[in-house]
Amino acid sequence: MFHELNRKNPRFLFQWNRFRQFHASCSIGPRSQCFFTNFFTPPSQSEQIFLLYENASGIFISYACVPRRNHVIFFVRRGGLRRSIKTPFILSWSWAMAKPMGQATLSYEVSNCRMPPIDLARFTGISTAEAQSRFIRDGPNELPLRENRGIIGIILDVIREPMFLLLVGAGSVYFILGDFGEGALLLSFVLVIICITVYQERKTERALEALRNLSSPRALVIRDGQLVRIAGRDVVRGDLLFTSEGDRIAADALLLASTNLSVDESLLTGESVPVRKLPTEGKTGGRRPGGDDQPWLYSGTLVVQGQGVAEVVSTGMYTRMGEIGKTLQNVDHEETRLHTETAHIVRSIAFIGLFLFLIVVIVYGMTRGDWLHGLLAGITLAMAILPEEFPVVLTVFLALGAWRLSKINVLSRHVPALEALGATSVLCTDKTGTLTVNRMTVAKCVVAGSSFDCLAEAGRPLPEPFHELLEYAILSCKKDPFDPMEQALLKTGTDDRSFTEHLHEDWELLIEYPLSRELLAMSNVWWSRKWDKYIIAAKGAPEAIFDLCHLGEREISVLTTRVEDLASQGLRVLAVAKSHFRPGQLPDGQHEFPFTYLGLIGFADPVRSDAAAAIHDCRTAGVRVAMITGDYPATAQNIARQIGFPDSEMVLTGSDLEKLPMNERDAKIHSTSVFARVVPEQKLQIVESLKAGGEIVAMTGDGVNDAPALKAAHIGIAMGGRGTDVAREASSLVLLDDNFASIVAGIRMGRRIYANLKKAMAYIISVHVPIAGISLIPVLFGWPLILLPVQIVFLELIIDPACSIVFEAEQEEPDIMRKPPRDPDEHILDRRTVAIALTQGFVVLGIVLLIYLYGMMRGLTADELRTLSFVTIVVANIALIFTNRSWTESIVSISRKPNKAFWLVTTGTVFFLAAVLFLPGLRSLFQFAPVSPGYLLFCIVGGMLTVGWFELYKITHARIRKAESS
Structure with a gap:
């Protein structure tokens, strides 16, 4: 049997000895078994591969099988267990641990290049009874459900809102008047308000649900000396977690033992580079995510390399993830200023309309003795003043604005945030993936006294002197790596055609020596058939590689200076070394190899090509950009320098921020643009400090750690590509392409939306002034009524689409991104806007009254006067729409x-106007009369002249601004 397995081969003996050591370390019970196979050549269909197992009585053949095309099927008789194990054919083994028959069986695949796993026999864990007791006492390992309001409760809260009452009241008036279309339209917006409120409530619940799902994965724990896989919610304090590559950690835990363990903590830190974990050895340090060589493991983070055993210290709401969930639960979205201001305007105009309604009814009834027509006149005036367009315009603008944002890769989740987007004064952005491409890349190679800039020389083949450095750097990596830096090395080698001869696809990986607390370096041992020897490739922290190579003090001093220079450029630096060894028993440690130093490799996450231009656009627009990252200060500083951050030399770290007193901290936050080594709570502190200082804050983020800050900011912007569900649920906007330039485009779009909304609201005021005036003045002066309800409905058919569609579709002003952000205390209807709107309205009213009086002087009938006045108002309406499309550019x-x-x-307005003027049936319905073409031309010219003064105003204002700027 052993002859068939080439037992005398030294490589087999080495592997078999490793396997025996491995079996001794992983035995978890008196009757446990290990299953093992080994082969050195690809087996043919006729060959048999033997499955071996070892117990106290020796080594036995369990079963023989025939290999399949790309995997081997092993049949194990004991307990009827059947396993299909897919492994590489050359130089590979597979093993499994089985408990006595009738209990659950755990199966793993382990490559022969791995070091023996952790000795699990020395860990017993807590008992099942103790676990149940702690579960009852502490509760499940999950985020608790918040008591939520039902849909009925939400609707009742909405009903008490003044905006709701006004809309219902306005709709009821239209129903009483028999205008069911307008009434139904207004009531439909009631449903929109209810839906938005329900959506907001459910969004918070979904964010918490996403946190619960993420924080409660399956877990492998040691209880009663046995490995048991349980639901994450059943993990309790004191449990021993066994974690390996690909596992998501179920609770916060303290690492007790590990083998080459690396964890992706980007959910909590925002940084994509995995961090190295080392056992506690009595030194726990600060319990904070981020940074290498810490013993803490955090709930929801992902193991990307190695194995570990850790003791659970916190579960549920007491984990770092739970603290974030608690913060997220307590942060509420603020009511936007625009909604508050619009509600105030609607209330004010509604009260004015009610007051004038009563005056008109009383005056008309008392002066003319006809109370029924007085009521009709009052209703007409109320309809003319009723401000139903304001909530309509606000809803339509924000909805269409959200659609336009989606066209530039910005998805809106919280529509009112569009208002704040255009007013953004501070944009807080993370570094990784937003300003950078989120892909580690080989940036520089250093050999002896020369270096090669891989980024600056992109596309150029790697010079020959650097081939050996990259060759051994790749050999020190896994064949299919998870680690971003190892992926970068492999990509650099495979992309360079001149380097393919150095990839050694035919070499066989025997074993790897992992990182340890004592030596921050790792080595891979390869077997070369051609050279008949072991080749060893090592990479790691420069000081560790210097130690392995036994360099002299002078050489170390020179190289350390070079390392510091690379680090100051924001690069992560690894050193590389090589060695060789004749076949035989390999040593237990890396120090016993005769290593030769090869050089240094610097890694960077390159800046996005359009980031610098976007930062410049922000500065031009008066938007301060603050970079908040969990990365090292040198890296943050270098990125800030590359993309043109002002004051990039001044970096404020999280630890410095923590030490500052409250008054100094706020001042420092407002004057700093680059923040490094920042933890989640500090991100929230920064956002709240900026808000307290009167800033309109936009915040980007992608991880669970960013959720509270995203929700607290005026505009939370989550990453769509690499962002977590929790971040997206807590955000107002989602960046579909994770590109900083898209945020700047979104700010431009936000400014356009607000500017056009202001024009639309000004137009609403200006057009309602002449309608209200013409409804009121004839009553006061005893003239025949000019406008009737049906004519006002016609005018509304012009006003509604004009203010909600025409102005929304208008392009932005040319200088929109050269203006500073608007004052957050500025009203959308400020004094200048209201003054212009009222002036436009009174000019139209004056022209209409002049034409009306002229017709009275010429002895025209009431229907003829009504016709002339109506034509003038319609033409003036079209002119107002045209001139208000821009407040800086002329009509030309x-x-x-x-x-x-x-x-x-x-076009639609002209056709409708022609129809009511020239079709007898419609003309009678509107109580119009035929008039001569000369009168119609007179009205058209008069209506167009109503905007002449505003065109002169725009020209004069432009000249004044030009003179001031020069």
Whole structure:
């Protein structure tokens, strides 16, 4: 049997000895068994591969099998267990641990290049009874459910809102008047408000649910001396977690033993580079995510390399993940200023309308003795003043704005955030993946006295002097690596055609020596058939490699200076060494190999090509950008320098921030643009400090750690590509391409939305002034009524699409990104806007009254006067829409800018006007009368002249601004 397995081969003897050591270390019970196979050549279909197992009585053949095309099927008789194990054919083994028949069986695949795993026999864990007791006392390992309001409760809260009551009241008035279309439209917006509120409530619940799912994975624990796989929610304090590559950690734990353990903590730190973990050995240090060689493991993080045994110290809400969930639960979205201001405007105008309604009814009834027509006149005035367009415009603008944002890869989850987006004064962004491409890349290679800049020389083949350095750096990696730096090394080698001869696909990986607390370096031992010897490749921290190579003090001093220079450029630096060894018994430690130093390799996460231009656009627009990262200060500083951050030399670290007193801390936050080594709570502190200082804050993030800050910011922006579900649920916007430039485009779009919304609201005021005036003045002066309800409905058909579609589709002003962010205390209807709107409205009212009086002087009938006044108002409406498309450009310039919605509204209005003027049935319904073409031309010219003064104002204002700027 052993002859068939080439037992005398020294490589087999080495592996078999390793296997025996491995079996001794992993035996977890008196009757446990290990199963093992080994072969050195690809077996043919006729060959048999033997499955061996060892117990106290010796080594036995359990079964023989025939290999399949790309895997071997082993049949194990004991307990009827059947396993299909897929492994490489050359130089590989597979093993499994089986408990006595009737108990669950755990199966693993372990490559022969691994070091013997952790000695589990020395760990017994807590008893099942003790675990149950602690579960009852501490509760499940999950985030507790918050008591949520039902849909009925949410609806009742909405009903008490003034905006809701006004909309219902306005809709009821229209129903009483028989205008069921307008009434139904207003009530439909009631449903929109309810849906938005329900959506907001459910969004918080989904964020917490995502946290619960993430923080409660399956867990492998040691209880009663046995490995048991349980639900993550059943993990309790004191449990011993056994973690290996690919596992998500179920609870916060303290590492007791490990083999080459690395963990991806990007959920908590935002940094994609895994961190190395080492056992506690009595030194626990600060319990904070991020940084190498810490003994703490955190719930929800991912093991990317190695194995470990850790004791659970916190579960559920007491984990770091739970603390974030608690913070997220307590942070609420604020009501936007625009909604508050719009509600105030609607209330004010509604009260004015109610007051004027009563005056008109009383005056008309008392002066003319006709209370029924007085009521009709009052209703007409109320309809003219009723501000139903404001909530309509706000809803339509924000909805269409969200659609436009999606076209530039910004997905809106919280529509009111669009208001704040255009007012953003501080943009807090993380570094990795937003300003950088989130892909570790070989940046520099250093050999002896020369270096090669791989980024600057991208596309150029690696010079020959650097081939050996990269060759052994790749040999020190796994064949299919998880580690980002190992992936970068492999990509550099495979992308360079001149380097393919150094990849050694035919070499066989025998064993790897992992990192340890004592030596921060790892080595791979390879077997070369051609050279008939072991080749050893090592990489690690420069000081560790210097130690392995036994370099002299002078040489170490020179190389250390070089390492510091690379680190100051924001690079992560590894040193590389090589060695060889004749076949035989390999040593237990790396120090026993005669290593030769080869050189240094610097890694970087390259800056996005458009990041610098986007930062410049932000500065031009008066938006301060703050980079908040969990990375090292030197790395953050280098990235800031590359993309043109102001004051990039000044970096504030999380530890420095923690030491500052409250008053100094706020001042420092407001004057700093680069923050490094920042933890989740500090991100939230930074956002809240900026908000307290009056800033409108936008915050980007991708991990669980960012969720509270995302939700607390005025605009939370989550990453769509690499972001977590928790971050996306807590955010207002989702960046679909994870690109910083898209955020700047979003700010531009936000400013456009707000500017166009201001124009639309100003237009609403200006057009309602003449309608209200014409409804009120005839009553006060005893003239015949000019406008009737049906005519006001016609005007609403112009006003509604004009203010909600035409202005929304208007392009931004040319200088929109050269203006500073608007004052957060600025009203959308500020004094200048209201003054312009009222002036426009009163000018139109004056022209209409002049034409009305002219017609009275010419002895026209009431229906003829009504016709002339109505035509003038409609033409003036079209002119107002045209001139208000831009408050800085003339009508001539505006006409060159495309706006299909304007021409559609204008064309439709002209056709409707022609129909009511020239079709007898409609003309009678509107109580109009035929008039001569001369009168119609007179009204058209008068309506167009109403905006002449505003065109002169724009020209004069532009000249003044130009003179001031020069």
